Amino acid sequence: MHQVCPHDCYDTCGLDVKRVNGRIMRITGAKDHPITQGFACLKVNRYLERLNHQDRVLFPLKRTGPKGSGNFQRASWDEALDAIGTKMQHIVQTYGGEAILPYSFSGNMGVLSEASMDRRFFNALGASQLARTICTASADMALRWVYGQRLGPDPETIGRAALILLWGSNPVVTNVHEIPLLDQAQSQGADIYVVDPLYTDTAARYGHHIDLNPGSDVALALGLGRYLVATGQYDKSFVAQYAQGFDAYLERAWPWTLDETARVTGVPVATIERLGERLASVHPLLLRTGYGVQRQEHAGEAVWAISALSVITGSYRDVGGGHLLGNGDAFPLNWDRLTRPELRPGNPRTINMVQLGDALTQLDDPPVKALIVYNSNPAATAPDQGRVLAGLRREDLFTVVHEQMLTDTAQYADWILPAAMAFETLDLHTSYWHRYIQLSPQAVLPAGEAVSNTEFFRRLARACGFKDAPWCQDSDEDLIRQALDTQHPWLHGITWESLQKRPVQKVNLKVSDRPFLDTKDHNGPLFRLYPLPVLPFTPPQTPAEYPLVLITPSRKNTIKSSFGNNPRLLIREPNPTIYAHQEDIEHLGLQDGQRVRVESPTGHVILQLRGSKQARPGVVLSYAVRWNQDGGGVNINQLTSQTLSDFGGGATFYSTRVRIIPWENEVE
Template sequence: MEIYRHACPRNCFSTCGMLSYIEDGKLVKVSGDAKHGYNQGRLCAKGYAYTQYVYNPYRLKHPIRQTPRGSGNWKRITWEEAYDCIADKILELNERYGSNLASGYNKFSGNIGLLHYAVEGMFNSIGPHTKPVGNPCLITGEQAMRKSFGQMNRMMPEKMAEMNAIVIWGANPAVTNVHQMKFILQARQKGAKLIVIDPIFTRTAATADIFIQINPGTDRWLALGVAKLLIESNMYDEEFVRNQTVNWEEFHQYVTEQVDLHEVCRETGISLDVLCELLSIYSMPKPCATWIGFGIQRNENGGQNISAINTLAMLGCQSGQENRCVYYSHSGIDDFPVNLLNHEGPVHPIVQHSREIDINNFAENASKLVEPPLKFLWIALRNPLSQDQDFQAWESLMKELELIVTVDLFMTKTAEMSDLVLPAASHFEEMDVNVSYWHHWLSINEKAISPYYEAKSDLQIARELMEKLNERFPGFSNFPSEREPIDWIREELTPSVKKLYSIESIDDLLESPRLRGEEGKNLSSSAFKFRLFSEENTDTSTYSMNREKTDVEESYPFQLLTPQSLLKIHSQYEAMPWLNQGAEQAVVELSEYAAEKRGILEGDKVELFNPNGKIAAIARISRFLPQKVILVNQAGKNPINRLIAHKPQENPGKSSMNFYDSSVNIRKWCETNG
């Protein structure tokens, strides 16, 4: 039996090191890599189910074409035919419009390996085109962190085990980051307190010493209220705020004059006694960790929420900066040249730059493009008809496009609406290198088995398609098709990267994952200047949950929260029998209050609806849910995101998707409900 080293490439905190066991060329087992210091030889349920993922009967085997689009009339074609079709369209659009702006892609994080930037590299290699910018998941928080700290923190998550208190603010690691729970448990075994702040009584909250159930979207109020108590009690580090912050006087005046504790309690739904309990945590002279979850910033005021929490965390812990530990995410990829992403294409004589579209409003904005309109769209590493929002805009855009190509392992809802679907390789069938946005380990991903039927990696597709284009039109693309995956990986391992990870060559990574050096030192720099919460660009002083309700809020009075589930990531893993043994019908959780108001009983079939659409689900009544919150997990055959619409932002690409700003109504299911 042969054993190979891998990194789980899903968009997940853990980016786990794993081992594959190969017998007669087949994957027979996977396990955690004991040499990986974060997951330490363990995997989550999704990781252990990878044998079913690779050899799943629903996995795509060959390139297929659908005529007409959306008909379900699929025909198997060869890769050569697929490449011919795509090349024909790209070249025809180039001739029609005089550039490649009518060709574009929509790609995100279905596989976060560095070589999957081959999609961007491929399009860069043909010159200016149409591309998405931004990040639907965490960029609002990243912007807020950079504004507070000047850069992204690099705190090691393993060091959470050394804390005397851990405040988890809007995160649910027991579901979305299971390996972090062991470090939290280690801290608690040494006497640390665990405090969870969340609108939902999560699995993590169930393990906490203190659970604080906050009204959704009011986190900044709570943080500013406790900060006011710190200042009034003189429990903050005065030397720190005067010497290492840039706006202390402004913040002090704002909190003193504008933050009213009675208003804080009314807005958050939290009593003054609980605020005082948090005060005792943040005034401890010992290390305290604050973990800010991504859900905190998935609303219109997300940046202010995170800025306020950062401020509270930095004001507390009087014993020094090294004890002010704020966790969100980090930009480990910034250490690397990411050559595929940054590949420079040919210069166009007239069009100087590619055309950029905010990924959070991609479909709506793409439909408005003129001179030229977008006509060809390549979709890879995502399933927008499950994980995006405003499906009506996507459906409208798809009617306008002349060719849609989707690359995936399974027939997703997006693939169903495409012209061509190309089968993608799994990470066991390709070579890659991976870093995490949470921990600090660098991992190699070896190719362990031959591709499933005719599946190919994004890099292999890019190499072959660009070679086809150049056969048709010499010099059309400058993509270096001759380079193998190992060549790209070696180029990522620059001298600075090797020094940072204490490696001499790729062979060291084949022996074991490596930990990044110099971690977590940015906050102790003498040049560090922290920016406290600012009233600028925030409506904190005027917003009130008790304001007069609008007509829309009266018609759709419940706030919709849509967190990730334990056994799926959006639509990924839906075809795994080990992970899908329950009923296929979606489940909606509602409060006892909502159930009584609508006459709904446990197990009733119900319908959620708003102007964006409607979905059917089975009701589950929760005594722990806030009165006007409705919860539906991501994933499912009828995606909950159908009910979500994202408001356009002033600065495209600079904010996350506002998944948690949606309101809905609920009623018992009736065949005549529209």
């Protein structure tokens, strides 16, 4: 039967699941899915190990030891809900609803699992709102600034491109179903350039590597733009017809001469000139940006500057051209019906998830007295981990975790409630890359006493006094019907009934529809080139105390902390590791393979040092993120900070500065 991979990944794969006597026996990529095309990634190929993992939470658990000790005893759902409901109602009566903070992200990207009954519950409770900015916020806001919405070319047109710029994108690792499309383009003569401070697997595959200094993406994009305009190679008629703010863009770009761009980026002048000439002369031109570009302090400006390149080159004239970062807005679901924002009493405060550490240790009036975690593992994934763990250790913080596994965060919970896995629930799935909407029916019953996210929040609502509230009575089928209750033409004809017959359906956008030119009714400018309302980019300084830039990219074998407790998927890196260029290893007087202490202004961590050709001098990388148990109770996020990006309040993981010193087995 058809199922959908629920994890935070571009591909949103369709899966074929074989069941025998109510148990899942085999999981493979769906052959009839136009993107998945019959193959799945390394992780999903071993998904049965996750379904049957020894760490699965199967029953409600009550803490019996100190927070973080992992000591729990089994309890009943009635006992758990009675205790949780009593405690949360007391907190609301004593401190107000804002003293309760939800914390979730995209551990399960099903529409219902990620944002439906949970949002209704917290809205009705008057809880603090969570700004879910840790991954894509800066890019999302920059895209909407330039284009008005998060829409890019259809990935199925990638094969038509003649020049592809993969900017901060490593699809060999993070978007495996894009590789056949890129290979198709290359086989038909396309050149593929990879812009990245790391020599990634993708750079090795396609050959053209633009090796720039970390954090200098703004300079390269503006330098290319200035070069195109100064040499008269930009698309004048396209800009005149479709863009506004061109003069303001030029004012921001003009200081970036070839020499200054080369000085800041480390990319030779000749390479910048050659790339600029290619951008002007080769079409269809596809700029394929990854989310890694916006995990830095100048995140929004970087995405804005790259987006502007797509406009001044006229890349949208051609099918297969344009700027592809995401297609999240290709699915105009009825989010208000799903989440019910009108249930909020007043205007509760908003807390940025990137600054969870400060929220748990410093926030007052009121303090956070209850934390409800689901679809996330902040003890491992949130920045400034030392402060996050200090907050989670607070005895006066009431923490409830709805989870599938005994994660790092679950170890700090007062109550752990068992969460069902995606194949054990009914859900609807969209994608932030391709344009297919999918229904994933329940394949098997949940293991143990696990329940879906929606059922968890129905039960929690009743426990907190909302027993008769109409908003918590809707079934999962009701929620899907409500999500699809829209008059938007892109979803016309896609209904609960139609998805029963065809669980994979494409939104009503033609493959040949060029974004914005063919998808909008327009009488005026389509693109906004005005600079973002942020201070202009200035090159990052290299503090003498912390001379190395740390980049923490995704690895092929896990999705952040998901799958982090499967040792077979970590067999190539059994110990937490930091990779450096051999030149830096020798300069520091260190040895390949030795244990080192890596320090930043926020903390330190002990890692194994390895030489790597992926890292350039001055740059080190450590794949994100290990479970804390692998590193003596901590991981690489001891080093990252709560600093927010320039636009959208996003995380700045890739702006981390560190130093590496020998570790002499001192007492930690």
